[in-house]
Amino acid sequence: MSWKLMTARRAMAMGGALILGAGLAVSAHSQTPPAGASPAAGPSPARTAIEYRKAVYTLIGANFRLLGNVLKGSAPYDAATVQKNIARLVFLSDLVSEGFPEVSNVGEPDTKAKADVWTNRADFDQKVKDFQTHLVALQQVNDAEKGPTEAFKTAAAQVGQDCKACHDTYKAK
Numbered sequence: 001m002s003w004k005l006m007t008a009r010r011a012m013a014m015g016g017a018l019i020l021g022a023g024l025a026v027s028a029h030s031q032t033p034p035a036g037a038s039p040a041a042g043p044s045p046a047r048t049a050i051e052y053r054k055a056v057y058t059l060i061g062a063n064f065r066l067l068g069n070v071l072k073g074s075a076p077y078d079a080a081t082v083q084k085n086i087a088r089l090v091f092l093s094d095l096v097s098e099g100f101p102e103v104s105n106v107g108e109p110d111t112k113a114k115a116d117v118w119t120n121r122a123d124f125d126q127k128v129k130d131f132q133t134h135l136v137a138l139q140q141v142n143d144a145e146k147g148p149t150e151a152f153k154t155a156a157a158q159v160g161q162d163c164k165a166c167h168d169t170y171k172a173k
């Protein structure tokens, strides 16, 4: 049982509105842990950001996989699935920037983001922007072509190059 729940239950068991109020005040306070708070107070802002961006990239990877396979010729072009995956990638690309707040540029383990993300922020932001722009372009091409045409392949390959360009510079191996 969580500490918060225990506090609330105990307070209710005692039936004192005053005590319940105090319990709630304490739990509200515990939601905004000070810097360097104990792990029991929840993940740090850095940890939260790292988990957020890794989750976003995991979904980006999962939704780009089919496009990569269509490019390689190892998966057929299925119009409905391709359209759906591109729409998801357009949406997901909009979530990336928020995963890299300044606070997450600290020696946290379990992240492959290089410190260069923050020292070269303008260039990193440009790479995020290019990624978004090329996804929107791919969506337009795909909506017009509705097939694995040369124009589709060129637009999809450009997005694949954006993944690689950013990883080469900003993601540790």
Ligand code: HEC
Binding pocket: 050, 053, 054, 055, 057, 058, 060, 061, 064, 110, 111, 112, 113, 114, 124, 127, 128, 131, 159, 160, 162, 163, 164, 166, 167, 170, 171
């Ligand atoms: C603007 C930069 C940028 C672009 C564009 C980008 N990535 Fe990444 N990607 C990163 C960084 C930085 C990390 C490391 C994140 C971390 O470990 O905190 C990462 C991590 C990942 C991961 C690992 C996630 C995890 O759980 O550790 C996958 C998978 C991934 N990217 C796939 C892709 C694919 C596929 C594309 C293109 C469709 C792409 N990325 C585009 C910068 C980028």
